[in-house]
Amino acid sequence: MEPTFSTRQRGRAHLAEDRKRGAGDLVPSLALCPLPGVHIDALETHDAPMKPRLVELxxxxxxxxxxxxxxxxxxxxxxxxxxGGEAYGTEVVCGLLACQTCDLAFPIIEEVPRVIRNAFEEYANWFSDQAARISAIEGLGAVSQKIGSVDSSRFDKRSNESFSLQWEKYQYGDKTWFKSDLDQRRDEFLDAMQLTAEQLDGKLVLDAGCGNGRLTASVTRYGAEVVGMDLSRSVVRAQEMREEHAGENAHYLHFVQGNVMEPPFPPNTFDHEHTSGVLHHTPSTERSLDSFLTLVKPGGRVYVQLYRTREPWIGIPNAIIRAFTSRLPLRLLFGICYTVAPLHRLLVLMVAKLRGESSPIEETTRREQAVSLFDNYSPRYQYRYTPSEMQALFENRDLKNVRDVTFDNEARHMVAFAGDK
Ligand SMILES: C[S@@+](CC[C@H](N)C(=O)[O-])C[C@H]1O[C@@H](n2cnc3c(N)ncnc32)[C@H](O)[C@@H]1O
Known part of the structure; x- marks a missing residue:
């Protein structure tokens, strides 16, 4: 559904009302402070950079x-x-987000806020390049004090680097998981969430672990305002491509680098939440599910898709191979994945033939296959669940209307549930 101009206007009004009514009380108010003398009017044209609206959230x-x-x-x-009003009326290309309480600071680089605890470490060069501007900010302590302590039970450096490389190798236009994002995955999004396009119109939706951000962008076409968050640097290219994928709805699409285990949003911020193929890659699926659930408003719909426990004849060899590959240097492993992709494709097609099935791998390129192989063999964490285990994860957290919404076309690998908070 292509929303009309007036529909989107109504949508923003709903969002504003929602904010006034409930979660808005928890949402910090925006303070956009241009530094004296560094407001730059004549910049190169960028497509819809970060909006103050995102800072509100x-x-x-x-x-x-x-x-x-x-x-x-x-x-x-x-x-x-x-x-959308003032919150959408400025585009921040570069800047610093300073915590009003605890002395941490997070850069906005290439139009994307990097709200992760280890930002100072990951973007050391940026902090050093911007030292003069940062020290000109009144009341902000020394930059060296802005180092967040990184807790390895919540943040895994290999995951960050591995997924950053994976999405660097992915080319926009490639299929994601052998599906097209802009039609098949966008249509499936409604079935996954068990919502209609009309029910999404004007709602604020989080896509946690948004990866390449293509599905995230396509969902704005239902009239929703969507935030894509990912731990990796994939959000930079997602941001660059957002006009192309979201069209005129790009104003209601935001990307942020963030960790679902330490989310940069207050509780009860979003109307609905979606996360596909993400939480099992964190140090603890249960803890990341808990923090993911805090972000949705009471009554909001959540969709979570996880890896399914495989039959032992596949699951055991996979675990043994991964014990080795998930320790290999990332670029070496990607090279191996690219090299063996044709052989792997042949094996998959043979197994599909024996089962009397067709396989989507038939229609894919070598790069798409290599990205998918790397996605399996590189990440440090890859927990797997049966449908009953996943149902228990939802029911133990008091979610209502819990149902298995796994698609037939991915039931061999994945398990997905929807529920209401
Ligand atoms: C398999 S990809 C799925 C991407 C996307 N959801 C999709 O369905 O195409 C997993 C994504 O989760 C992200 N991720 C892993 N750990 C994360 C964390 N702790 N917080 C946020 N994102 C995370 C990765 O960077 C990666 O982009």
Whole structure:
């Protein structure tokens, strides 16, 4: 469904009402503070960079306090202003988000806020390049104090690097998991969430672990405002491509680098939440599910898709091979995946033939196959669940209307449930 102009206007009004009514009380208010002398009007044209609207939604992942946005480079966006009001009327290209309480600071680089605890470590060069601008911010302590302590039970560096490389290898236009994002996956999104396009219109939706962000972007075409969050640097290219994938709805699409185990959003922020193929890659599926669930408003719909426990004849060899491959240097492993992809394809087709089935791998390119193989063999964590285990995960957390919504076309590998908070 292509929403009309007036529908989107109504949608934003709903969001504003929702914010006034409930979660909005918890959402920190925006403080956009251009530094004197560094407001830059004549920048190169970028497609819809980060909006102040996203800052309204964000909070410090460490202490939950609000963030103040110090803009180093921004420009007005008259179209955003007309469509959604002031929160959409400025585009922040580069800046710093400073916690109002705990002394952490998070960079906005290439239009994307990086609200992860280890931002200072991951973006050390950026902090050093921007040192003069940062030290000009009144009341902000020394940059060296902005180092967040990284807890390995919540943050895995290999996952971050592995998925960053995986999405760097992926080319926009490739299929994702052998499906097209802009039609098949977008249509399936409604079945997954068990919502109609009309029910999504005007809602605020989180896609946690959004990967390449293509599905995330396509969902804005239902009239929803969508936030894509990912631990990896995939969000940078997702942001670059968002106009192309979301069209005129790109104003209602936001990307943030964030960790679902330490989310940069206050509780009860989103109307609905979606996460596919993500939580089993974190150090603890249960704990990441808990923090994911805090973010949705009471009554909101959640969809979670996890890896399914495989038959032993596949599951055991897979675990043995992974024990070795998930320790290999990332680029070496990607090279191996690319090299063996044709052989793997042949094996998959043979097994499919023996089963009397067809396989989507038939229609895929070598790069798409290599990305998919790497996705299986590289990540450190890969927990698997049976449908009854997943049902228990949902029911033990008091979710209502819990149902198995696994698609037939992925039931061999995945298990997916929807429920209401
Ligand atoms: C298999 S991909 C799935 C991507 C996307 N949801 C999809 O369905 O195409 C898993 C994604 O989860 C992200 N991820 C892993 N751990 C995460 C975490 N702790 N917080 C946020 N994202 C995470 C990875 O960076 C990766 O992009």
């Amino acid at each position: 964000l909070c410090c992942p460490a202490c939950g306090a609000g963030l103040t946005c110090h803009s180093f480079e921004d420009r007005p966006d008259p179209k955003g202003l007309a469509l």
